[in-house]
Amino acid sequence: MSNQRELFRIVVVGHVDHGKSTLIGRLFHDTGSLPEGKEEAIRATCERRGVPFEWAFLMDALQAERNQAITIDTAQIWFHSEARGYVIIDVPGHREFLKNMITGAASADAAVLVVDAVEGVREQSRRHGYLLHLLGIRQVSVVVTKMDMVGFDQQKFDAVEQEITAYLEGLGITPTYVLPVSGRDGDNIAEPGSNLAWYQGPTLLAALDQFDVVTEADDQPLRFPVQDIYKFDQRRILAGRVESGVIRVGDTILFSPVNKSAKVASIEGWNIASPQREAHAGQSIGITLDEQIFVERGAVASHEDRAPIETDVFRARIFWLGSESFKPGQSIGLKLMTSESTIELQAIEQIIDTGNLSVSPAGQIERDDVAEVVLRTPKPLALDAANDLPRSGRFVLTRNYEIVGGGLISMEGYADQRDLITVRSSNLTRVEHQVSASDRTIRNRHAGGVLWFTGLSGAGKSTLAIEAEKELFNRGYQVYVLDGDNVRNGLNTNLGFSPEDRAENIRRVGEVAALFAEAGVLVISAFISPYRSDRDRARLAAGDAFHEIYVEADLATCESRDPKGLYKRARAGEIEDFTGISAPYEAPAAPELVVDTAKSDIPSCVAEVVRYVEAVFPLRAE
Amino acid sequence: MTPLDDLESESIFILREVYARVPNLAMLWSLGKDSGVMVWLARKAFFGHVPFPAVHIDTEKKLPEMYAFRDHYAKEWNLRFVSGTCPPIEDMDPSLPPAARSAARKTAGLKAMVREKGYDGLIVGIRRDEEGTRAKERIFSARDSKGGWDVRGQKPEFWDQFNTEFPPGAHIRVHPLLHWTEIDIWRYIERENIPVVDLYFSKGGKRYRSLGDADITFPVDSDAATVAEIITELEHTKVAERSGRAMDHEAEDSFERLRADGYL
Ligand SMILES: Nc1nc2c(ncn2[C@@H]2O[C@H](COP(=O)(O)OP(=O)(O)OP(=O)(O)O)[C@@H](O)[C@H]2O)c(=O)[nH]1
Ligand SMILES: [Mg+2]
Numbered sequence: 001m002s003n004q005r006e007l008f009r010i011v012v013v014g015h016v017d018h019g020k021s022t023l024i025g026r027l028f029h030d031t032g033s034l035p036e037g038k039e040e041a042i043r044a045t046c047e048r049r050g051v052p053f054e055w056a057f058l059m060d061a062l063q064a065e066r067n068q069a070i071t072i073d074t075a076q077i078w079f080h081s082e083a084r085g086y087v088i089i090d091v092p093g094h095r096e097f098l099k100n101m102i103t104g105a106a107s108a109d110a111a112v113l114v115v116d117a118v119e120g121v122r123e124q125s126r127r128h129g130y131l132l133h134l135l136g137i138r139q140v141s142v143v144v145t146k147m148d149m150v151g152f153d154q155q156k157f158d159a160v161e162q163e164i165t166a167y168l169e170g171l172g173i174t175p176t177y178v179l180p181v182s183g184r185d186g187d188n189i190a191e192p193g194s195n196l197a198w199y200q201g202p203t204l205l206a207a208l209d210q211f212d213v214v215t216e217a218d219d220q221p222l223r224f225p226v227q228d229i230y231k232f233d234q235r236r237i238l239a240g241r242v243e244s245g246v247i248r249v250g251d252t253i254l255f256s257p258v259n260k261s262a263k264v265a266s267i268e269g270w271n272i273a274s275p276q277r278e279a280h281a282g283q284s285i286g287i288t289l290d291e292q293i294f295v296e297r298g299a300v301a302s303h304e305d306r307a308p309i310e311t312d313v314f315r316a317r318i319f320w321l322g323s324e325s326f327k328p329g330q331s332i333g334l335k336l337m338t339s340e341s342t343i344e345l346q347a348i349e350q351i352i353d354t355g356n357l358s359v360s361p362a363g364q365i366e367r368d369d370v371a372e373v374v375l376r377t378p379k380p381l382a383l384d385a386a387n388d389l390p391r392s393g394r395f396v397l398t399r400n401y402e403i404v405g406g407g408l409i410s411m412e413g414y415a416d417q418r419d420l421i422t423v424r425s426s427n428l429t430r431v432e433h434q435v436s437a438s439d440r441t442i443r444n445r446h447a448g449g450v451l452w453f454t455g456l457s458g459a460g461k462s463t464l465a466i467e468a469e470k471e472l473f474n475r476g477y478q479v480y481v482l483d484g485d486n487v488r489n490g491l492n493t494n495l496g497f498s499p500e501d502r503a504e505n506i507r508r509v510g511e512v513a514a515l516f517a518e519a520g521v522l523v524i525s526a527f528i529s530p531y532r533s534d535r536d537r538a539r540l541a542a543g544d545a546f547h548e549i550y551v552e553a554d555l556a557t558c559e560s561r562d563p564k565g566l567y568k569r570a571r572a573g574e575i576e577d578f579t580g581i582s583a584p585y586e587a588p589a590a591p592e593l594v595v596d597t598a599k600s601d602i603p604s605c606v607a608e609v610v611r612y613v614e615a616v617f618p619l620r621a622e
Numbered sequence: 623m624t625p626l627d628d629l630e631s632e633s634i635f636i637l638r639e640v641y642a643r644v645p646n647l648a649m650l651w652s653l654g655k656d657s658g659v660m661v662w663l664a665r666k667a668f669f670g671h672v673p674f675p676a677v678h679i680d681t682e683k684k685l686p687e688m689y690a691f692r693d694h695y696a697k698e699w700n701l702r703f704v705s706g707t708c709p710p711i712e713d714m715d716p717s718l719p720p721a722a723r724s725a726a727r728k729t730a731g732l733k734a735m736v737r738e739k740g741y742d743g744l745i746v747g748i749r750r751d752e753e754g755t756r757a758k759e760r761i762f763s764a765r766d767s768k769g770g771w772d773v774r775g776q777k778p779e780f781w782d783q784f785n786t787e788f789p790p791g792a793h794i795r796v797h798p799l800l801h802w803t804e805i806d807i808w809r810y811i812e813r814e815n816i817p818v819v820d821l822y823f824s825k826g827g828k829r830y831r832s833l834g835d836a837d838i839t840f841p842v843d844s845d846a847a848t849v850a851e852i853i854t855e856l857e858h859t860k861v862a863e864r865s866g867r868a869m870d871h872e873a874e875d876s877f878e879r880l881r882a883d884g885y886l
Contacts, residue, residue: 007625035862045874061754063875064774072774075757076750078803085625087801099778103760106780227635228642232671239667241635270670271662271814282623284634286669297642321778335783338642396783403778403785 007085010208011105011137013128014114015121016093019145021071023114023183023204024090025055030190031205033079034058055183059090072097074104083209093124098368099321102406105132110139110211112204113164117150117180121163123355129164130354130370133171134319134408136390139214140168141177141207148182152195170357177207216281220244221306223384223392224253225337226299230286237268237286238295243337243391245303247287248278253301255293256382256418257310262289298339300382300392308382308392310418312533313346313586315410318397319370322404326365326397333398334375336383343397346532346586347374373407374584376532385411413583415499417533420507440520444478445620448517450542451524451613454535454588455551456580457566458558460597460605464551465526467606468613472522475610476619480516482509483526497577503534510538517545522617530585547616549609550591553598555580626809630663633798635782636761637667637745640796641674643786644743648704650732650886651676653688654833655818656747656799659807661699662816663798664745674745676701679731681708681724683835691819706735719872721838722880729885733769736793743794746886751803752864755878760785761800767791769884804831804863805856812849823847832864840866 012020025042028034042057049066059075060066071092079086091104105111111132115125132140142164150156161178168175179201180188187193190205202210222245230237247253247264254261267276268286279285300308320326326345334343349372350359365371386393386408397405441447451468453461465481472479488495491508495501506529516523529535539546558580559567570578577583593612595605623631640647649664649672651657664672678692696703708731714723736744750757760776762784777785788794799807811818821830821841828841842865846852864870870877877885 007628034860036860037862037865048874059754059757061757061878062773063878073758073776075754076801077757078751100776103776103778103780227638230668232669232673235669237669239638241631268669270666280623282628282631284631284638284667394781396781398785398787401785401787401789403780403783406781 006213007087008208008211008213009087009089009107009109010112010211011089011091011108011110012112012114013091013101013105013132014093015116015119015124015128016070016095018093018114018116018119018122018125019183020093020114021056021059021090022054023112023143023145023181023189024077024088025058026183026186026189027088027204028058028077028079029055030186031079031081070094073100076104081205081209086208093128095124095127095368098127101128102131102135102319102321105137106135106406108135108137109214110141111137112208113140113142113175115142115144115160115164117144117146117156117160120160121167125164126167127354127368129168129173130171130352130357131319133173134317134370136386138173139211140173140175141179141211142168142175143204144178144180145183147180147187147196148185152180152182152187154198157199176210177201179204179207216244218246218280220281220389221308222247222253222302223308223337223389224287224301225339225392226255226295226297226301227338228297229295235268235288236292237288238301239284239286240301240338241284242279242281244281244389246278246280247285247301252304254304254307255295255299255301256308257380258295258299260293260295261304262291262293264288265290298337300337300339307418308384309411309416310380310382311411311414311416312378312380313374313376313531314383314414315349315372315374315412316395316407317352317370317372317410318365318405318407320365320367320397320405322397322399323367324399325367326405327363332404334377334395335398336381336395337392339381341377341379341381344376345373346376349373374586375407380417383409385409411499413499413577415503415531417503419500420503420534420537437518437520442620444520445476445622446478446522446617447545448520449522449545449547449617450513450517450538451522451609452513452529452535452538452546452548453524453526453551454529454548454591456553456555456558456585457528457578458561458563459551459553460602461526461528461551463602464595464597464605464609465524467602468609469524471606471610472613475614477522477613477617478520479522479524481524481526482513482516487512499577499583502577503531506531506534507537510534510541513538514541514543514545517542522613528579528585530579530583532586532589535588547593547612548588548591549612550588550594551605552587552594552596557598626806626813629802629806630666630810632801633660633663634667636784636796636798637664639784639786640743640745640762640794641668643784644794644796646740646742647674647745648677648739648741648743649674649745650747651678651692651701651703652747652833653678653684653692653819654747655807655811655822656749656802658695658816658818659802659810660745660747660799661701662814665699672699672701674702675704677704677706677735677744679706679708679728679735681727681731681835683837685821685833685836687819687821688833691817695817704735704739706731709734718879719869719876721867721869721872722876724835724838725869725880725885726883729769729880729883732886733884736769741793743796745796745798747799748797748886749799749802749804749807753870753877755881759797759800761797762786763795763797764788765793765795765884769793771882771884773878773882805853808849808853808856812853822852824851830866832867834867838868840868842866
């Protein structure tokens with residue numbers, strides 16, 4: 001086979017009109033990469049249009065681009081140096097076309113950030129820099145161009161260098177090189193030229209050759225998202241691309257979120273010399289299994305011991321490209337690997353100003369915003385944190401037939417729910433009681449149920465629970481309080497306060513509360529239970545008998561009460577993962593009852609709870 | 623993985639995405655080297671099968687060798703072959719330059735076919751490196767209800783996630799070869815041993831580098847008579863691939879006008 005060079009993908013970014021397309025045109029010319037007649041064709045076009053010669057016309061091929069002397073959409077072009085092959089990706093610098101900039105930049109291995117020596121660092125220089133960082137592009141060289149327009153002045157260059165380097169360093173990016181060039185005249189593009197004698201570093205061409213090749217490691221966890229299932233002949237083939245890790249014939253693989261396992265019987269192929277025994281990241285393959293388990297497009301195969309996270313809620317840093325704003329409570333489409341789902345914007349934590357990297361709260365996300373958010377899906381998804389595995393930790397958002405944003409997943413403060421998802425096995429026959437629920441209701445004079453209190457630490461859950469228990473007991477109810485004190489010491493002694501342990505704590509309480517309710521007792525649970533997913537699971541366990549009661553008091557009130565001094569310690573950093581301070585509290589979306597202890601005193605809150613209980617669990621006559 | 627493996631894997635991924643997400647699909651088979659590679663990639667993606675029709679929009683002005691090639695391989699590759707016709711040139715926009723006007727027949731034939739068969743998606747073997755407006759394309763590229771391309775309003779597409787949904791009446795063009803270059807195509811033909819029309823090989827010092835209608839496509843000077851020689855030639859040449867295509871050289875905007883109207 002003829003020899004092939006490795007291929008490196010470079011995106012050229014920067015503010016509008018700073019000279020990106022010109023730089024590419026000139027680079028092609030100076031490296032002898034233009035096809036025959038191309039330069040003459042551009043010259044003829046410019047003459048016909050009555051404008052000075054524009055190297056940018058190599059990339060700016062659209063009529064609208066040439067008429068307005070601006071790049072509208074991204075384009076790609078191929079060339080090679082002595083060392084290797086390149087795909088050069090041109091993107092628009094105008095803010096209006098940010099979606100096209102992302103489209104082009106997202107596939108790059110490295111970036112060249114172009115800054116105009118006259119104008120210096122501008123809004124899109126910073127925004128593009130920030131987006132490179134968000135897109136996971138870590139290698140950046142900065143080109144200060146139009147040096148001819150500042151008389152090749154070193155001081156001018158130094159000033160621009162300082163400004164852009166400071167900004168990038170705020171993002172954790174150290175530019176590989178910062179180099180002066182003239183895109184129009186070709187100084188320091190392929191050859192140093194004589195105008196920049198004070199500059200000692202590499203030419204642009206040499207700087208490109210210095211970028212490191214990034215290779216994906218085989219020792220990453222396997223992620224094989226199922227793209228489709230084929231039955232064109234007698235084989236049942238699961239088709240997909242290995243996104244990370246290695247898959248081998250004979251491996252036992254687990255499909256998430258369906259939670260089914262099987263062994264890889266074969267890796268199938270067509271027109272290949274010998275059957276494949278293993279496949280690596282990047283390969284599009286098909287496998288057959290030893291067992292015909294039911295899996296669909298969207299499931300992710302992994303090895304059992306390094307499975308993806310399963311969750312219906314996660315944090316993300318998103319960039320929003322939609323023309324209409326995105327508001328909390330709205331649901332839109334999500335694509336993550338091959339799975340698709342709807343997703344609700346549960347909360348906007350902050351908007352990031354890409355100009356100065358400051359953050360601020362916001363009620364909605366507008367076009368071109370970068371935001372940190374909490375997102376919720378109706379059913380658990382299989383995913384990873386983007387920091388651990390980029391390809392399974394990123395997603396796009398869709399609305400009205402169009403991709404309107406992208407995001408990177410973070411699980412900070414949220415639990416992997418994999419082990420919490422209780423499969424209520426249908427082939428486990430339940431004990432047939434000879435005592436019916438109505439027998440119990442008659443004996444106790446009321447039906448069993450769960451009063452699930454939730455609220456911040458210091459909101460008054462325990463106080464309220466204990467008072468309500470006494471009051472209800474006095475009125476004739478079989479009532480019992482579950483709280484941290486009687487559960488943490490026995491049933492849950494083995495659990496700490498990590499997101500996973502908190503979630504397991506609540507899962508067990510939910511199951512126990514459901515059993516109490518079935519036994520005919522009215523049970524009051526008094527736990528912070530900060531995660532909506534956990535409370536929803538408790539509701540699922542108890543069914544209709546479940547009543548969520550939001551013990552509301554705002555954070556400031558709770559913090560000022562601070563009965564056990566916990567907030568003070570959390571603020572001092574002595575307690576990790578403290579709800580409301582360093583871990584999330586997700587208020588109920590539709591609680592059956594809200595009692596606000598910041599606005600009413602305890603006796604009136606107790607009375608409200610009692611009134612509610614008497615209405616929904618009326619006491620029968622003896 | 624070699625660069626060729628990467629390209630092959632990406633194309634297979636794209637073909638499987640469109641097959642999974644777009645209901646009524648067809649692949650355009652223009653009988654040239656690119657669409658030959660594309661059919662081959664479909665057989666790779668679907669393990670020897672091509673699970674959608676292979677459509678040829680027949681301008682009735684192809685070279686005889688191409689028709690012979692078509693009849694032979696439609697059978698040998700077990701393709702569900704569909705042939706479409708094109709309206710006469712008199713029906714085409716008279717403001718277009720002559721070669722572009724001739725090429726517009728193909729757009730009209732294509733649109734008629736999409737209407738008649740109700741295709742939601744067309745898989746097309748264009749490449750970015752062929753021409754400036756193709757360089758701006760998306761992999762999943764929306765066409766409006768009249769088959770037109772809104773080149774100034776293309777949708778974002780990144781991280782291998784595609785715009786697979788579109789409003790009623792619109793259709794989608796899918797470009798699995800967008801990131802291949804001419805030399806990649808020939809290297810893959812060599813590696814996989816894919817048959818191509820003889821017209822690509824030099825006879826009497828001339829060969830076709832790109833195949834279109836007989837009256838608007840011309841052979842170029844070349845002694846390359848085998849796939850290996852073509853690859854060597856391309857490693858050194860500076861002549862553009864479509865230099866033998868008359869329509870590319872008539873007016874600055876003719877190709878863009880054709881494409882905005884729905885040309886490939
Ligand atoms: N004097 C001088 N002019 C330059 C240089 N580089 C670019 N220009 C001019 O600056 C203008 C903008 O250049 P482009 O290459 O189109 O800028 P761009 O960054 O691609 O712009 P967008 O893609 O629209 O964001 C053109 O008129 C160029 O001729 C340079 O090095 N020296
Ligand atoms: Mg430009």
